[in-house]
Amino acid sequence: MSNIPSELKYAPSHEWVRNDGNGTYTVGISEHAQELLGDMVFVELPEVGDVVDAGEDCAVAESVKAASDIYAPISGEIVAINEELEDSPETVNNDAYGDGWLFRIKASDESEVDNLLDAEGYAHTIDEE
Amino acid sequence: MTSKTVLHAKHLEAGAKMVDFHGWEMPINYGSQIEEHNAVRNDAGMFDVSHMTIVDIQGEQAQAFLRKLVANDVAKLTVPGKALYTGMLNEQGGVIDDLIIYYFSETFYRLVVNSATREKDLAHLAKVSSDFAVTVTERPEYAMIAVQGPNARAKTAKVLNADQQAAVEGMKPFFGVQAGDLFIATTGYTGEDGYEIVVPNEQAADLWQQLLDAGVAPAGLGARDTLRLEAGMNLYGLDMDESVSPLAANMAWTIAWEPEDRDFIGRDVLVKQRAEKSTHKQVGLILEEKGVLRSGSKVIVDGGEGVITSGTFSPTLGYSVALARVPRSTGDTAQVEMRKKLVNVKVVKSGFVRNGKSII
Numbered sequence: 001m002s003n004i005p006s007e008l009k010y011a012p013s014h015e016w017v018r019n020d021g022n023g024t025y026t027v028g029i030s031e032h033a034q035e036l037l038g039d040m041v042f043v044e045l046p047e048v049g050d051v052v053d054a055g056e057d058c059a060v061a062e063s064v065k066a067a068s069d070i071y072a073p074i075s076g077e078i079v080a081i082n083e084e085l086e087d088s089p090e091t092v093n094n095d096a097y098g099d100g101w102l103f104r105i106k107a108s109d110e111s112e113v114d115n116l117l118d119a120e121g122y123a124h125t126i127d128e129e
Numbered sequence: 130m131t132s133k134t135v136l137h138a139k140h141l142e143a144g145a146k147m148v149d150f151h152g153w154e155m156p157i158n159y160g161s162q163i164e165e166h167n168a169v170r171n172d173a174g175m176f177d178v179s180h181m182t183i184v185d186i187q188g189e190q191a192q193a194f195l196r197k198l199v200a201n202d203v204a205k206l207t208v209p210g211k212a213l214y215t216g217m218l219n220e221q222g223g224v225i226d227d228l229i230i231y232y233f234s235e236t237f238y239r240l241v242v243n244s245a246t247r248e249k250d251l252a253h254l255a256k257v258s259s260d261f262a263v264t265v266t267e268r269p270e271y272a273m274i275a276v277q278g279p280n281a282r283a284k285t286a287k288v289l290n291a292d293q294q295a296a297v298e299g300m301k302p303f304f305g306v307q308a309g310d311l312f313i314a315t316t317g318y319t320g321e322d323g324y325e326i327v328v329p330n331e332q333a334a335d336l337w338q339q340l341l342d343a344g345v346a347p348a349g350l351g352a353r354d355t356l357r358l359e360a361g362m363n364l365y366g367l368d369m370d371e372s373v374s375p376l377a378a379n380m381a382w383t384i385a386w387e388p389e390d391r392d393f394i395g396r397d398v399l400v401k402q403r404a405e406k407s408t409h410k411q412v413g414l415i416l417e418e419k420g421v422l423r424s425g426s427k428v429i430v431d432g433g434e435g436v437i438t439s440g441t442f443s444p445t446l447g448y449s450v451a452l453a454r455v456p457r458s459t460g461d462t463a464q465v466e467m468r469k470k471l472v473n474v475k476v477v478k479s480g481f482v483r484n485g486k487s488i489i
Contacts, residue, residue: 035146038162039158039161039162039163041163041421042419042420042421044419060468062419062420064162064163064351064355064421064441064442067423
């Protein structure tokens with residue numbers, strides 16, 4: 001069973017969301033997702049300033065195994081991206097919930113966060129796979 | 130119902146992620162495929178290849194049988210232990226399987242064929258051999274461990290006894306020798322130096338552990354695939370199959386055209402294809418920008434199109450490479466359909482890395 005921190009929220013498509021305060025949220029992919037994908041070789045991120053809708057594909061995680069779309073868990077504006085991943089995509093594998101974060105969103109409607117799963121709910125979706 | 134090799138417990142002990150590989154539960158990686166890949170390129174890694182099928186051919190007509198069965202000519206083998214890579218073809222010139230043949234004597238050869246094709250291979254061997262005075266014996270009592278990398282020989286030497294060390298001392302590439310209980314061959318599927326070791330099932334786990342203790346890193350099927358692709362080696366089922374001519378799969382070098390009166394299965398079709406240049410050819414592709422070439426993608430070239438038969442990210446080169454089957458007119462560049470857009474790729478010979486170095 002992979003690690004699913006209880007302080008985060010999750011999308012069924014395996015992204016995690018961390019509340020940074022001030023309406024800003026950090027997004028990454030779960031430990032389970034990186035395990036499924038295997039060693040990451042490229043990560044394509046959105047651009048700072050992009051406006052995304054919840055559920056919109058806005059990044060690509062390409063691993064030795066497959067290219068996988070990453071969806072914005074909530075709507076808003078991209079305010080930061082993890083540029084370190086350009087040279088070290090393996091950070092997503094090594095530290096999925098920490099240094100392997102992908103981008104930060106300034107939420108346009110914070111109530112959307114309530115639609116996401118908590119750790120227990122996400123654990124259930126994985127079990128059912 | 131999946132089969133397990135005798136090393137199954139050792140894989141779990143090493144933290145392997147297991148997957149179903151054509152009916153065998155095999156390690157895909159032990160954590161990081163790329164680290165395992167690099168261990169083989171820079172040091173020494175080992176693969177459990179016990180799922181592969183070993184078949185011994187013995188009898189008065191063993192040589193005559195194999196001269197009929199495969200496209201290469203086993204009559205070229207005259208030094209005991211020498212190995213030969215080739216394909217066994219159907220009457221239409223398609224590849225039933227690729228295999229390695231070891232020569233012991235004109236009445237005794239050892240074949241190593243793929244696991245995914247085991248049943249049809251055995252059926253084909255049984256059918257063709259029925260006209261010859263030979264016995265065909267599968268050897269499931271053996272496991273097989275491939276130790277590969279620049280330090281593979283030195284690290285393996287630590288686990289061999291003095292007689293075995295003497296037996297493999299200075300052995301040239303593509304040879305095999307029975308040394309005590311082990312059959313040790315200088316073959317492999319990575320483009321590196323090293324051994325493939327056939328070991329009795331009951332000794333396999335001990336040998337694995339000794340190699341581990343000697344500093345050989347376990348490597349899974351994931352790394353095996355990126356290593357063989359970098360080396361430009363075909364994978365049966367992707368780069369060729371029963372519908373593909375060896376001439377379209379960079380296997381022309383595994384066909385012995387002389388002597389002309391050797392009537393191997395598929396010969397007539399190949400002779401015609403060769404004269405008419407009617408098949409596609411295999412090339413290597415390089416993508417220098419971001420992204421990974423994947424098997425099945427369409428390749429667009431001047432005056433036609435082809436297909437990527439296998440593609441991957443090359444950990445050694447830092448970008449993506451692929452093998453593709455394309456029209457003979459293909460020049461130095463092509464375009465590949467990737468995630469709904471066209472990207473430019475360079476066309477090179479099959480084979481990208483040898484002995485740890487780029488050969489592009």
